[in-house]
Amino acid sequence: QARGNLVCGVNGQLPAFSFLDPNGEMQGFDADFCRALAAAVFGDATKVEFRPLTTQERFTALQTGEVDVLIRNTTWSLVRDSELGLNFTVVTFYDGQGIMVPTDSGFTSLSDLEGGTVCVQKGTTTELNLADAMALNSVTYTPATYDDVNQTYGAYAEGRCDAVTSDKSQLNSVAKGVLPDPTAHTIMDVTLSKEPLGPVVRHGDDQWLDIVKW
Numbered sequence: 001q002a003r004g005n006l007v008c009g010v011n012g013q014l015p016a017f018s019f020l021d022p023n024g025e026m027q028g029f030d031a032d033f034c035r036a037l038a039a040a041v042f043g044d045a046t047k048v049e050f051r052p053l054t055t056q057e058r059f060t061a062l063q064t065g066e067v068d069v070l071i072r073n074t075t076w077s078l079v080r081d082s083e084l085g086l087n088f089t090v091v092t093f094y095d096g097q098g099i100m101v102p103t104d105s106g107f108t109s110l111s112d113l114e115g116g117t118v119c120v121q122k123g124t125t126t127e128l129n130l131a132d133a134m135a136l137n138s139v140t141y142t143p144a145t146y147d148d149v150n151q152t153y154g155a156y157a158e159g160r161c162d163a164v165t166s167d168k169s170q171l172n173s174v175a176k177g178v179l180p181d182p183t184a185h186t187i188m189d190v191t192l193s194k195e196p197l198g199p200v201v202r203h204g205d206d207q208w209l210d211i212v213k214w
Contacts, residue, residue: 001041002178003043004042004047005038005039005048006038006042006052006068006069007048007066007068008037008038008047008048008049009051009053009061009062009067009070009071009072010026010030010034010050010051010052010053010055010071010072011052011072011073011149012026012050013150014073014173014174015028015169015170015173015174015176015178016028016029016169016173016177017029017030017073017170018050018052018074018172019032019177020033026089026180029092030072031050031071033071033092034048034050034071037187037199037211038136040214041211050067051066051180053070053072054123054148055121055122055147055148056072056122056123057157058074059071059084059086062201063085063086063202065085067102068201068210069199069200070199070200071092071199073093073197074197074198074199075124075195075197076198077125080200082146085202085203086202087203087209088107088199088200088204089166089198089199089209089212089213090213091198092196092198092199093169093197094195094196095167095168095169095195095197096167096168097125097126097130097166097168097191097193098165098168098171098187098188098192098193099118099164099165099171099187099188099192099194100156100164100165100171100186100187100188100194101162101186101188102184103184104184105185107161107162107163108189109188110133110134111137111189113141113162113163114141115140116141116142116161116162116163117142117158117160117161117162117163118130118142118143118148118163118164119146119155119156119163119165120139120143120144120146120152120166121147121149121163122146122147125195127143127145129192129193130143144160144161145180149174149178150178152164153174153178153179157178157179167195168187168191172187
């Protein structure tokens, strides 16, 4: 309140969750939650500074106080909740991890990806879930890891990997908003995990936790 604005950590590159529109305004589901929180604190939804963060940066930025809250399509997991000095508030979007492939590849199952390359973002539950699922199904593959959304789907669009994996909501939104021809890609009928997404704050401030939660 003394600073006069809310600093909200967001993705900034993910259509439908948080992304810059043609006018340079941050839009999307997560961005709207940031504005709602600013309205609750200041009575003014415009008093929010959006801080785009990569998957690698997001938790450190919250831990060090660079941002007040992380509202960035982030999965609530036991390890994150217990080991990072953070508190998850509520689930705002319940998702599941999927895999997208070129339609003309004919791939329909994990076994079809034997010996292939899969694009995935670093430092995500997605990366770990993929490894677990492939090991469980005895599928040998090569992960191609990237720091952010644009790099990941750019590599996939250029054919540098046979498939790309993330939350199904992300696969849908990126396919429609980023890939040159959305109809040329298919999300396989496979769900690798449960992904409860929601806002995150630091441990040690119960009042702030309650404000963000409500």
